[in-house]
Each structure stands twice: as C-alpha cells, then as structure tokens.
Amino acid sequence: MTVPIKLFAIARQRLGRDQVEVTLNDFATAGDLRRALAEQFPALADVLPHIRIAVNSSYAADSTVIPAGAEVALIPPVSGG
Amino acid sequence: MISLTQSPIDPSAILAQVASNGAGAVVLFLGTTREFTKGRQTASLDYECYPQMAEAKLAELEAQAREKWPLVHVSIVHRLGHLELGEASIAIAVSSPHRQAAFEAGKWLIDTIKEDVPIWKQENWADGTSEWVHPGITGS
Numbered sequence: 273m274t275v276p277i278k279l280f281a282i283a284r285q286r287l288g289r290d291q292v293e294v295t296l297n298d299f300a301t302a303g304d305l306r307r308a309l310a311e312q313f314p315a316l317a318d319v320l321p322h323i324r325i326a327v328n329s330s331y332a333a334d335s336t337v338i339p340a341g342a343e344v345a346l347i348p349p350v351s352g353g
Numbered sequence: 354m355i356s357l358t359q360s361p362i363d364p365s366a367i368l369a370q371v372a373s374n375g376a377g378a379v380v381l382f383l384g385t386t387r388e389f390t391k392g393r394q395t396a397s398l399d400y401e402c403y404p405q406m407a408e409a410k411l412a413e414l415e416a417q418a419r420e421k422w423p424l425v426h427v428s429i430v431h432r433l434g435h436l437e438l439g440e441a442s443i444a445i446a447v448s449s450p451h452r453q454a455a456f457e458a459g460k461w462l463i464d465t466i467k468e469d470v471p472i473w474k475q476e477n478w479a480d481g482t483s484e485w486v487h488p489g490i491t492g493s
Contacts, residue, residue, distance in 0.1 A: 278403065280401065280402075280403055280471065280473060281401065281473035281475075281485040281487065282485045282487055282490065285485060318490075319487075319490055322487065322489050322490050326403070326406055326471070329405055329406040329409045329410075330406075330409075331469075343405075345403055345406065345471075347403070347406075347471050348473065348485070348487045348490070349487040349488045349489050349490060350467070350468070350469065350470060350471055350472055350473060350488075351467075351472070351473050351474045351485075351486040351487060351488060352400065352402065352407075352431060352442075352443070352466060352467065352470050352471075352472025352473065352474065353384050353431075353442065353443050353463055353466050353467040353472075
C-alpha cells in the first residue's frame with residue numbers, strides 16, 4: 273500500500289515538502305515505516321530516532337499496525353506553549 | 354474549551370469564558386515570547402501545528418484534567434503564525450471551587466501541552482537566522 277505521510281517543522285524543512293509517499297506491505301507497522309523512511313530519506317536519518325509517528329491523530333508505538341487509508345504524520349519533538 | 358487562532362490572544366475574553374458563581378478560584382497562565390534564551394536574542398517566533406491532532410490532543414488533555422481535579426471551566430487558546438516579542442502564544446484558564454485544584458490543573462496542563470501537543474515554534478533570531486525548536490534534537 274502507498275501511504276501519504278504528513279511532515280511538519282524540521283521534517284518538512286529537511287525534505288522541502290509537506291508530504292511524502294512511502295510504499296509499505298499490507299499490515300506494516302509504524303516501526304516498518306520508520307525503517308522505510310530511514311532508507312528512502314537519508315536527510316531524516318539523524319532526527320528520525322527522535323520523531324514520533326502519529327496514526328489517525330494518536331501517537332503510535334512501533335508495533336502498531338498502520339491500517340489502510342490511515343492518516344499518518346511524523347511528529348518531531350514538540351515545542352508549543 | 355479549546356481554540357487554535359491566528360489572532361492575538363485576549364486574556365479578558367478567556368477569563369470571561371471560565372467565570373462562574375460556582376468557582377472560588379480562577380487561574381490564568383500566559384506563555385509569552387521571551388527576548389533572550391541562553392544569551393541568544395530572539396526577534397520573533399512563528400508557530401505551526403498539525404491542526405486536527407492538536408485539537409484532538411488538547412481536548413483529550415482537558416478531559417484528563419477534569420478527571421484529576423474538580424474543575425468548573427477550562428479554556429485553552431494557542432496562537433499560531435507570527436508573534437512579536439512579548440505577545441502571548443498560549444493562554445490557559447481554569448476555574449474551580451477551591452484554589453489548589455485551579456493552580457495544579459493549570460500547571461499540569463501547560464507542562465503536558467509542552468510534551469504532547471503537536472505544535473512547533475521557530476525561533477527567528479536577531480542575527481537573521483531561523484531554526485525550528487525541537488527539544489532533544491541539537492543543531493536543528
């Protein structure tokens with residue numbers, strides 16, 4: 273499945289766009305996505321370990337399966353407030 | 354009540370939202386744009402968020418605060434976009450029958466928002482450079 277990934281702040285800045293698409297196997301997990309991103313986007317390599325993955329607006333553990341059609345986003349360490 | 358806004362924050366409007374005859378205490382927290390961070394001078398800030406998730410998270414935190422403390426009203430407003438020095442980026446107002454709950458809930462809300470809500474700030478330094486602020490990531 274092809275999953276659009278929303279990007280914010282440093283992730284958007286590093287890749288120069290606000291969304292990327294990643295192809296994953298069905299039943300892939302957030303951890304699988306993290307590995308795929310590291311391979312496809314070396315510019316994110318140093319920040320990926322600090323980035324949380326959100327699936328349908330909730331933080332996902334690396335073991336969480338990404339459902340087809342889910343809204344997925346990379347959440348770098350937050351700095352609101 | 355949760356709000357994300359591009360407009361300046363009006364503290365008196367937020368206080369009005371949490372006013373109640375059932376409250377014996379109202380606590381208001383404002384986060385404001387600071388000029389110096391570790392000796393480095395800030396010219397302005399820009400905030401962005403993941404709107405749908407930020408709203409969902411803020412609503413979740415309000416619900417959790419209401420479970421932890423007997424609150425009458427809660428109002429959380431976060432500013433987005435460009436902020437000049439001294440402007441408020443966030444306002445949190447809580448009302449409760451007694452002051453301890455209002456103080457504790459207000460502190461817990463701002464501390465937890467800073468950990469969990471997908472909002473980011475970019476420092477526009479006085480030297481003309483800009484950088485996203487990501488706690489734990491150096492040289493970002």
